[in-house]
Amino acid sequence: MNMKILYTTVLHWERSDYKIVASYPLLDVSVYRDVVLGAIKDFKPVEDEKISITCDKYIVHILAEELHYACLTLAQESPIEESETASWAHEYLEKVQTIYRELPILADLSRDLTHISSDDLSNPLKKMMENSCNGTKNLPAIWNDLAEARTVLLESVQKLIDRGQRLDDLLKKTQTLEIKVRKDFRLKSRSSEKKNKNLFITVFTTILMLILTITFIVLLYIEIYR
Numbered sequence: 001m002n003m004k005i006l007y008t009t010v011l012h013w014e015r016s017d018y019k020i021v022a023s024y025p026l027l028d029v030s031v032y033r034d035v036v037l038g039a040i041k042d043f044k045p046v047e048d049e050k051i052s053i054t055c056d057k058y059i060v061h062i063l064a065e066e067l068h069y070a071c072l073t074l075a076q077e078s079p080i081e082e083s084e085t086a087s088w089a090h091e092y093l094e095k096v097q098t099i100y101r102e103l104p105i106l107a108d109l110s111r112d113l114t115h116i117s118s119d120d121l122s123n124p125l126k127k128m129m130e131n132s133c134n135g136t137k138n139l140p141a142i143w144n145d146l147a148e149a150r151t152v153l154l155e156s157v158q159k160l161i162d163r164g165q166r167l168d169d170l171l172k173k174t175q176t177l178e179i180k181v182r183k184d185f186r187l188k189s190r191s192s193e194k195k196n197k198n199l200f201i202t203v204f205t206t207i208l209m210l211i212l213t214i215t216f217i218v219l220l221y222i223e224i225y226r
Contacts, residue, residue: 005092009036066101
């Protein structure tokens with residue numbers, strides 16, 4: 001009996017399709033990914049459901065929660081072997097679930113996950129898949145591996161959070177600079193308007209005084225030579 005995980009993925013239903021939150025392996029797995037996604041879309045598992053679906057030479061094992069956890073194994077030769085493989089695969093998915101379900105960045109599933117890098121969140125799956133190849137591993141060692149995987153994942157998440165905070169800080173600085181530029185422009189505009197207004201008043205007053213002076217001189221001249 002070949003008990004080997006070929007592919008593991010963590011998915012979230014987003015708007016109208018499944019978004020891959022994490023997966024492993026990351027390269028040359030288009031066939032595996034298509035088989036898993038096809039099975040999930042066809043059978044639409046509901047929350048709190050564990051199912052195993054045979055797809056030609058593969059078996060897709062699914063643990064459906066708020067996030068969907070799925071893995072792929074080879075099909076077995078007998079129903080007994082398939083049952084044992086399904087039981088073992090779902091135990092493996094439960095271990096994957098313990099890693100991902102308590103992450104702060106995934107706690108609010110209403111948030112937009114499109115900007116989260118699946119590469120950063122996929123690192124723990126590599127170690128878990130390597131360990132899953134040996135089903136006889138003792139329990140303390142398994143929990144130690146889980147603790148290490150959680151640490152790696154939390155560090156990756158923290159990097160994402162820090163990266164997001166830096167982007168927020170940059171955005172705030174940009175907005176502050178934009179507001180300052182607008183204020184400076186308005187102050188300069190008002191100052192310019194005030195100067196123009198004062199200049200107009202000065203010119204108008206000068207012209208008026210000139211006209212009055214000329215008028216006075218003309219009247220005085222007429223009065224003298226009458």
